[in-house]
Amino acid sequence: MKYSATVLRRIGGFITVAGLASLLAGCDVGETFDGFGWPQGGISQQSEKMYDLWIASVVAALAVGFFVWGLIFWCVVRYRKRGTDLPVQTRFNLPIEVLYTVLPFLVVSVLFYYTAVIQTNVNQVSANPNVTVEVVAFKWNWQFNYRSGPGEAAKTEASVTGTSSLIPLLVVPTGRTILFEEHSKDVIHSFWVPELLFKRDVFPGSTRNEFQVTIEEEGRYVGRCAELCGTYHSMMNFELVSVSPEKFEQYLAALKSGKTQPEAMEAIGFTGDKAYAVTTEPFETKRDSKAANS
Structure with missing residues (x-):
């Protein structure tokens, strides 16, 4: 045929x-x-x-x-x-x-x-972002400093530091430009929130990585260190909390007045367990006497 x-x-x-x-x-x-x-x-x-x-x-x-x-x-x-004839070459x-x-x-x-x-x-970074957060990484936790503006000359207005028993919360507003300035106190870490579909390494020394985002949805999202940084790398978590601009201002004002992270969260309506991280929890470091002796 x-x-x-x-x-x-x-x-x-x-x-x-x-x-x-x-x-x-x-x-x-x-x-x-x-x-x-x-x-x-x-x-x-x-x-x-x-x-x-x-x-x-x-x-x-x-x-x-x-x-x-x-x-x-x-x-x-x-x-x-179709036959024995050689096709046209x-x-x-x-x-x-x-x-x-x-x-x-x-x-x-x-x-x-x-x-x-x-x-x-x-990768675009504006000269005057609405919010500037300095991300400080260290073994094996995070510190978030809310700054008066971009650059090392700016002042820290409020700060949150994580501990082995308290997951640090990074509270940011929706619909606003947020600049993250990153540096490490010891080794290379990596700032990563999976829902941002973006991560950037955090270097020690004079290098300050930075990037800018505008978050559109309110919610709570787990954040992690995505760079193998030592023994407790897997325990180096934090939580990103995106809220309305009005609640963010109230949260920041509460921190500035001297309230703790849970107290500042309660000031904007996150009470009880919701005043703490809900997407992750502190890990046991296994540094008790039995572990040391064994």
Whole structure:
């Protein structure tokens, strides 16, 4: 049975269009396909931009894949062996060679452009953020200093320090630009809140890493150290608490007045166990006499 080139082209085109249509079905392609491996549930504007870039890149890659697979199957059917005669031998085809040289370059250029734009946006830091938090990492806990502004010359207005029996809470407002300035007192640590879809290393010495986010959802999210920093690295947790700007101001005022972290949380309505971390809990350090003797 013989197929005309027109019929085969139509079949190939139909398969390609049908595949892309099923791929793009629904309001959110990423949600339909579980993010194509990218974690969902980002809570900041920056995480949404990175998520959109990933989804667009995967869809573009699949579109190219469907096109190539369509050409392969079309060649398999159209140019299959039909007898003993040797097919026409084409030494070169200049238009096709130019096409498969230029087209990949264009695809890569477009992906590179949008990657550079998103990366620049994610790493952008404003000169006057609404909130500046100095993140100080040490073995094996965190200190969060609420500063009067960016830069080392700014003053610390309030501070929260974690202990082996108290998980530190990093309370921040939603809808505001938050600048994190990071440095370590000893070794390299890494500041990571999974829902931010972003982490950055915390270095000792004069290096001060910084990044900025705008969180859009209220909630409580576990934070971790993502750099192997020693014996109790796995116990170096904290909790990010995003609240309304009004509650954040009340919380900050409570800290400034001398109240403890739990007391400041109670001042904004988090009473009882909710005044402490709910996403993680202090770990036993196993430093009792039995462990030492054994």
